[in-house]
Amino acid sequence: MKRREFLKRILTIAGISLIGGKGNVYGESPSDLSQRAVKSTGNIANRKNWLKYEALKDKQKPKEPYAVLVDLTKCIGCRRCEWACNEWNKNPNKPIKEFEESKDKKPSVFDKIRRTSAGAFTVVNRFYENGRPVYVKKQCMHCTEPACQAACFVDAFKKTPHGAVLYNPSLCVGCRYCMIACPFDIPAYEYYDPITPQITKCTMCFDRITESQIPACVEICSADALRFGPRNEMLKLAYETINKNPERYIPHVYGEHEAGGTNWLYISGVSFEKLGFPKLDKNPIPSYSKNFLFTVKVLEIIAAAPLVWGAYYMISKNRKKKESQDVQSNEKQ
Amino acid sequence: MRNNSWFKEKILLGMDFKEYVSKHATLPFFIAFLILAFSFYSMAYRLLYGLGPATNLSDTYPWGLWISFDILAGIALAAPGLTVGTAVYLFGLKDYKKFARPAILSSLLGYVFAVFALMFDLGRYYRVPYVIGWSWGLNSILFLIAPSKIHPLWYSALLPLFFLISAVFAGISMVIIESTISHKIFKEYIKEFDEKDFDRKTIGLAKALVVSLFVYLILKILDLTHYDNWHYLNTDYGYWYLFEIVGFVMTPALILINAIKTNNAKVVRVIAFVVAFGVIVNRFNVSLIAYNWYIPLSDKYYPTWMEVALSLGVVTLIILFYRFIVRRMPILS
Numbered sequence: 001m002k003r004r005e006f007l008k009r010i011l012t013i014a015g016i017s018l019i020g021g022k023g024n025v026y027g028e029s030p031s032d033l034s035q036r037a038v039k040s041t042g043n044i045a046n047r048k049n050w051l052k053y054e055a056l057k058d059k060q061k062p063k064e065p066y067a068v069l070v071d072l073t074k075c076i077g078c079r080r081c082e083w084a085c086n087e088w089n090k091n092p093n094k095p096i097k098e099f100e101e102s103k104d105k106k107p108s109v110f111d112k113i114r115r116t117s118a119g120a121f122t123v124v125n126r127f128y129e130n131g132r133p134v135y136v137k138k139q140c141m142h143c144t145e146p147a148c149q150a151a152c153f154v155d156a157f158k159k160t161p162h163g164a165v166l167y168n169p170s171l172c173v174g175c176r177y178c179m180i181a182c183p184f185d186i187p188a189y190e191y192y193d194p195i196t197p198q199i200t201k202c203t204m205c206f207d208r209i210t211e212s213q214i215p216a217c218v219e220i221c222s223a224d225a226l227r228f229g230p231r232n233e234m235l236k237l238a239y240e241t242i243n244k245n246p247e248r249y250i251p252h253v254y255g256e257h258e259a260g261g262t263n264w265l266y267i268s269g270v271s272f273e274k275l276g277f278p279k280l281d282k283n284p285i286p287s288y289s290k291n292f293l294f295t296v297k298v299l300e301i302i303a304a305a306p307l308v309w310g311a312y313y314m315i316s317k318n319r320k321k322k323e324s325q326d327v328q329s330n331e332k333q
Numbered sequence: 334m335r336n337n338s339w340f341k342e343k344i345l346l347g348m349d350f351k352e353y354v355s356k357h358a359t360l361p362f363f364i365a366f367l368i369l370a371f372s373f374y375s376m377a378y379r380l381l382y383g384l385g386p387a388t389n390l391s392d393t394y395p396w397g398l399w400i401s402f403d404i405l406a407g408i409a410l411a412a413p414g415l416t417v418g419t420a421v422y423l424f425g426l427k428d429y430k431k432f433a434r435p436a437i438l439s440s441l442l443g444y445v446f447a448v449f450a451l452m453f454d455l456g457r458y459y460r461v462p463y464v465i466g467w468s469w470g471l472n473s474i475l476f477l478i479a480p481s482k483i484h485p486l487w488y489s490a491l492l493p494l495f496f497l498i499s500a501v502f503a504g505i506s507m508v509i510i511e512s513t514i515s516h517k518i519f520k521e522y523i524k525e526f527d528e529k530d531f532d533r534k535t536i537g538l539a540k541a542l543v544v545s546l547f548v549y550l551i552l553k554i555l556d557l558t559h560y561d562n563w564h565y566l567n568t569d570y571g572y573w574y575l576f577e578i579v580g581f582v583m584t585p586a587l588i589l590i591n592a593i594k595t596n597n598a599k600v601v602r603v604i605a606f607v608v609a610f611g612v613i614v615n616r617f618n619v620s621l622i623a624y625n626w627y628i629p630l631s632d633k634y635y636p637t638w639m640e641v642a643l644s645l646g647v648v649t650l651i652i653l654f655y656r657f658i659v660r661r662m663p664i665l666s
Contacts, residue, residue: 174455180479189456191391194382
């Protein structure tokens, strides 16, 4: 970064924090939109959703947490969900046409497998099976027992009764442990923001689903690949779909049990391992550390007593030795 | 300051300022200041421009050299206070009382500078008070929460226990290393130097070192069997694992047994360096090399020169502070 640009940035940051204004810190010229995708995004989705959560807290609890069911056999790779996500969350965006065209362009955005990043809460990747493309949407899976939440030292993550996992930027110290912990490699970080970097990830459009709307990506999907509803209904729908067309699907709903279950569910015609999904067992990731903490407690009970006794024994032995020495030296005198 | 005798006596060691500076204009000091210059530049750069430009960290590798070396290896190598302090003050092994003060000083400096280094890795370092009350120490459940991302040879529910035991032998070997160096460099500060007694105590420390190395080795083998990981040994990661265990735990332990038998303190001193280096290798393996082990080599993380410079600078600062304090306070006498 050039010095002038840096000074400009410091001044804008200072100005904005003084005025208390929200919005993008960076000068908006369309040419550097793609660059901004890796830089700090002036993310406001985190804060907005967290405030909404705080305001609702106990007032509005759905009977059943929500879920999104993704039918990978139906996705056509138009990437309109990416556009809608950026649009709703005020992330750096491009015209929707550019997203749709990317499918046939060469070189294509699909040439490389992408992951979520600071400016993109969701990405669509392309895999090939027997020469046919399979498009896979990737975003936060909203685990039932999130690893990010268990890893966080300052309690900056919350699993809401709606099913969404939310992040509170006003607590985060930026240790990035959540990124280490997430088995799906979802949380991203604003590495180019020196002062107020945030973790960014999909919020399941908490601010929409609490207003009886559906997530932005689900709303825009014209291929019927995304469905939104209570999780038990989505699971039922998933199995119904598989059973109706057993030759089209493999008999596995990804997310039903993976890592203790997630609030995004996937059905597919191709084995999930071939589509970049991690192979996970049924144990929620936090249970690994819970088991350990239990071990520590047991160890404390078993090992603490002998340790204390040992120390006491050594101390009293030394004291006796000293006393006998004192007695001896007294006798000499 | 009209009468600056205190400053002259305590800080300048009885020299006037000119004399003090000219006495310190030596090659080692020149090298130290060169390292510090690069290090301070890196610190300033990271604070002004953020983690993105200063480091090679990414969404795939949220933790790099600073966590592996400054925090994980640093905390382990700062354990002399833990081991010797416990032995002398809790179990009354008065023979080693002379080792206790320098050991506790080095631990204090080690922990203080580990926290100092951590500041640069935290995205929002100014919020560090938020973390107080939570443990960042060697017993923390670090990495327990990433079971699916660490190579099975290094991932284990016993990982915190391994960290603790290896910190014990790291501590003992650091005591041997420190006493070796300070007996060479600070000879003038030690009043009654009995070389034979010093060798005898070094051998005594070697005995404790062997015991802890074998406890670790036995637990490692149990762990390997418990997780049924033997088949991984015949892979590239397996060879590296064997190199770590055989090269830095088993071989040093066997050589130490021989050195104890032949009363060879010199060999003990050399092996102490090997063991301490092995602990650094282990921390790098657990946190960097075995993390994301399925990712192709070309996508792996390697540090920038600024990350290296900052870490070297922290080590230099510890050495300079240690030297400064030892020359002014009754640490070694």
